[in-house]
Amino acid sequence: xxxxxxxxxxxxxxxxxxxxxxxxxxxxxxxxxxxxxxxxxxxxxxxxxxxxxxxxxxxxxxxxxxxxxxxxxxxxxxxxxxxxxxxxxxxxxxxxxxxxxxxxxxxxxxxxxxxxxxxxxxxxxxxxxxxxxxxxxxxxxxxxxxxxxxxxxxxxxxxxxxxxxxxxxxxxxxxxxxxxxxxxxxxxxxx
Amino acid sequence: xxxxxxxxxxxxxxxxxxxxxxxxxxxxxxxxxxxxxxxxxxxxxxxxxxxxxxxxxxxxxxxxxxxxxxxxxxxxxxxxxxxxxxxxxxxxxxxxxxxxxxxxxxxxxxxxxx
Numbered sequence: 001x002x003x004x005x006x007x008x009x010x011x012x013x014x015x016x017x018x019x020x021x022x023x024x025x026x027x028x029x030x031x032x033x034x035x036x037x038x039x040x041x042x043x044x045x046x047x048x049x050x051x052x053x054x055x056x057x058x059x060x061x062x063x064x065x066x067x068x069x070x071x072x073x074x075x076x077x078x079x080x081x082x083x084x085x086x087x088x089x090x091x092x093x094x095x096x097x098x099x100x101x102x103x104x105x106x107x108x109x110x111x112x113x114x115x116x117x118x119x120x121x122x123x124x125x126x127x128x129x130x131x132x133x134x135x136x137x138x139x140x141x142x143x144x145x146x147x148x149x150x151x152x153x154x155x156x157x158x159x160x161x162x163x164x165x166x167x168x169x170x171x172x173x174x175x176x177x178x179x180x181x182x183x184x185x186x187x188x189x190x191x
Numbered sequence: 192x193x194x195x196x197x198x199x200x201x202x203x204x205x206x207x208x209x210x211x212x213x214x215x216x217x218x219x220x221x222x223x224x225x226x227x228x229x230x231x232x233x234x235x236x237x238x239x240x241x242x243x244x245x246x247x248x249x250x251x252x253x254x255x256x257x258x259x260x261x262x263x264x265x266x267x268x269x270x271x272x273x274x275x276x277x278x279x280x281x282x283x284x285x286x287x288x289x290x291x292x293x294x295x296x297x298x299x300x301x302x303x304x305x
Contacts, residue, residue, distance in 0.1 A: 002305060059270065059287040061277055062305055071278045074271045078255040090257050092264060105267045112271075127301060128292075151298035155291040 004128035006055030007032035014100025022089040049119040054109045057154035058128040073112040231294040239300035
């Protein structure tokens, strides 16, 4: 099973807090920026597998045995309420101005994968990175993976809603060149 | 185009930069943008010969959760239920895409890569 990592340290910090609060589960994530300092690919992969959290967007499952291992821990469709109640999380309140309060699917993927012993594998950034991604794949170390080289581009849910509107533009104009231009603007902090 | 933008070493289309600078992107109009991403996902599935199953709010409300949970919170958990369906299905491979993923027009089959 494959995913791409969420390197946003703020998100990871909130996830750690929620996992501790609701599931009494301790996890420490070494910052993904540390991965760049690891020279050997095998070690980078190990770092990814022990320190990654799903960034959403794309998940590839091509190994049923592994999927089954996680599936053992996922509540049945009619058992979700009981599951959250048993962890005191049935309210799951969204509190305005208090970031990081809501339980996210990413929390549960981390929880279930660690508890089941499943190690997710890394998708190449071509398959999930955001529009403004800097263009270096964390595991392979491949650089210059700019927007033109992406297969999938992830617009990251509620974290950057305005970007979604660019989709209309990208669709109606000349495609990849616009993506590059928008990415350029974003990387420069202009949008 | 503003002087500020002219100094950036990117090949920026003037219409594009004006569009970006002078439009008000204050709301998240999912109906508009999701038409585009959904069409790309559908085209992709057809192109690579994959079956497409769309999960929507009806599926989200099938998850038995407290009544106070709103749609986003429910939809947020759907992928875990999708994994369950994959395990119980006859499919060998499964690619789960969020609606806010844009599949580029020439994207190859991800199943050939992994």
